[in-house]
Every structure is written in C-alpha cells, then in structure tokens.
Amino acid sequence: MSNVRAVLFDKDGTLFDFYRTWGPVTEAAALVVAHGDPIRAEIILTGSGKDPKTGRYRPGSPIASGSNQEIAQLWADLLGRHDEAGEIYRQMESMFLERQRQGAVPVLDLPVFFSRLRHRGLKLGVATMDSELGALTAMDRYGARDCLDFICGFDTGHGVKPGGGMVEAFAREMGIATGAIAVVGDSPHDIEMARAGGAGRAIGVLTGVSPREALLECGADIVIDSIADLETVL
Template sequence: MTLLPPVRAVLFDKDGTLFDFNATWMPLYLDTANEVAGGDKALALKLLVESGYDAATKRLDPHSSLAAGTNAEIAEIWARVAGGDWTVARLTRRFDANFAKSMEMRPTPVTDLAALFGRLKAKGLKIGVATMDSHAAARAAIETFELVGLVDFSCGYDSGHGHKPGPGMVHAFCRAIEIPAGDIAVVGDTPHDMHMARAAGAGLAIGVLTGVSPREVLADHADRVLDSIAELDALLA
C-alpha cells in the first residue's frame, strides 16, 4: 500500500459521512414525497424513483440527485414529475424547510463526532464540513453535536462556492484555513465527493461506507475506503 501524503486538514461531507445516510434521510425523503404526491402512493414512489431510489433494493443510486444533488436539483425532477402547482421554487422551499428537520430528529452520527474531531484537532489538523445540503443545515449540525470550536469552516450548496463535484468548496476551505489543497484530505460517501477532491487537487480522497455507495463504487475513485470515519484516527496517525 502506498504511503499517504502529509495531511494538515480534513474536509468532511455531512450526510452519509458524519451521519448514517439511510437512518437520517430516507424517512425525510419518504415523508416529503408523500406530501408532494398528496397521498398518492404511486406518484410518491415515482418521485423517488425518478430521482435515484431503487424500489427493489430500497437504496439510492450513489450518482443520483437524492444521493448527491442539491435541493434545487431534486426539485427540478420532482416538479417535472408532480406537475400542478409544484414549481421548482416552491419545491426547493419545501425541501429546505422539511430537510432542516433532520436536526430536530437527531440524526444518527456514525461515531462520537466531538471526540473524533477533538482527537483530530489535537493532532494539529484543521477541520471543515462541506455539504450539498444548505449552509444553515451544516451549521445546525455543528451546533447540535457540540462541534463549535472544533470546525474551522463549513459550507453548503447555497454558500456561493459552487456544487460538488466541482472544486469550489475545497478551494474555499483552503482559503479559509490558508493551507494548500495538496495538504488536505477530503472524506465523503459518494463519487461526487471523490471527484471534488480530484478536481481541487486535494492530497487525499477518502471514501466511507456509511452512506449510499458500496465499496466497489468508491474504490474506483478513492485513495482509501474506510468502513466509517471512526477509522480515520488510525489512518492519519
């Protein structure tokens, strides 16, 4: 196994990386689809399927909008499928409101986040969170799980740094902490996260299996694939 490059900072994805994706997001997606469909179960299922849900396996396509897209991207699909009064703008507002409830529902962290982040900070590492959810949702997660003071940077799809898999979120993190991309590890659960790392010139792309992507999918794009971020301590020792 090749030696790892030096790492001075870690940029984490949020859902599927810090939090178990299926336990946190699938109930919200199902509830929102039923709401938009007005109780029409066939339409609700079609909304989910068209945006990346596999009804047979009950999992998401890791390349799909539900797995890795913005709320606006999901809204574009659902507006086309649902029709009627459900415009893209109205659906985006509904998603922002409904998905913000993920913090109220106490999403399932994949490990003790404060303890892990504390250990990483003790190693001298800077920490960031970059999500395709909103910036407000990222800040809510940081506050809810007592990570304020441990996280040096956070951004969402609406922060003005572009979207994954583009490099903008990584570059914004680099500017904020004044560390070059080659010294940064990007950690995420989707190919989009890995592609973002590559596009930005990040030193290390680390995939985790707590989200929507199986090992064989991430292995094609990541330098390392971990069962979860709980293994990051040992990797970066």
C-alpha cells in the same frame, strides 16, 4: 499521510449515517410533495434515484448527491409542476431542517472525534450539498459547530460537487495548499470533488450510498468502513 494538514468532510453519509438519517424523512417529504398520493410519491423517488426493489439510492443519483434545490426541481418536473419548484424546495427544506434539529444520526460522537483530530493539529471542515443552514443546524444539534474551522453548503458560494470549489475555498481560508487536504466522503461526487480541487487524499467511507468498488473506481485512495477508522489511516 503525514503531509495532511486539514480534513474536509462530506456531511450526509459520512458524518451522519445516510439511511438512518434521511431514509424516513425523504419518503415523508415525497408524500407531502405528491399531495398524499403514495403512487406519485414513489414515482418521484424512483425517478430521482431510489431502487424500488432494494429501497436504496443509486450512487451519484440526485437524492444521494444532489442539492435540495436540484431535487426540488426534479420532483417538480416529474410531477409536471415545473413552476412550483420553489414551493417544493421550501417544503422539503423545512422538513429536512427539522430532521437535523431532532433526529439526524451521527456515525459517532462528533465533538469527541473532532477534538481528537484538532489535538493532532488538523484543520477541519465540512462541505455538503445540503444548505449551509442545514449543515450549521446539524452541527449545532450535536455540539460540533465550534470544533470546525469551515462549513460550506451548496448555497455558500463556492460552487457545488463534483467541482473543486469547496476544496479550494477551504484551502484559501485555512492558508494551506490544496494538496495538504484529505477529503472524506461517501459518494463518487465527493471523490471527484477531491480530484477536481487538487486535494492530496480522497478517502471513501461506507456509511452512505456507495459500495467500496464504486468509490475505488472513481479514484479514492482508500476506502474505510466509517470515519471511526480515519485516525488509523492519517
């Protein structure tokens, strides 16, 4: 992968362990949205991707890969409160931002990791289906914001996954070809985004929602256990 000049990371499930970061707060948010009714909370969680037997989320499901706005609209629809999606989104976003201020669980020491990659001359970015504010909050919490050249959320204006707009925007801002970018992510949408945007490499990781087979089937060039192994394949 000697032609790689930049790396674009997904955030949740890639830089941050998905279940340790988002499992508890997603359950809590569903209970709040369901007005404290655990049965209705479970209905909206199951309806948006949770396997009731394993407690895990399906790869490509709204909770695993959608934006908070998409999840809020789905939860509103599942509860028959179609016109309350905006209020549900505000409730969720507040809880999720607080989680990123206080309790997100990074896969490793992000500033140290990013610094090593930058020392190799690589440009670094984050592309997430979280809000831009959510991404900035998480990076600030762990002192990693200044290590990044690009941070993009679903609401930044470059489109959403699995479209390729985030990859293309990163390439434009860095002044490089999309083929010089390696995309690293934990879901099929990340791999599909890499392909749609013309990224040169699509690298899957297993710290999120998807098994190795699912990432390879949707076109990953390689799947590694976590970003801790990334330097060995660049």
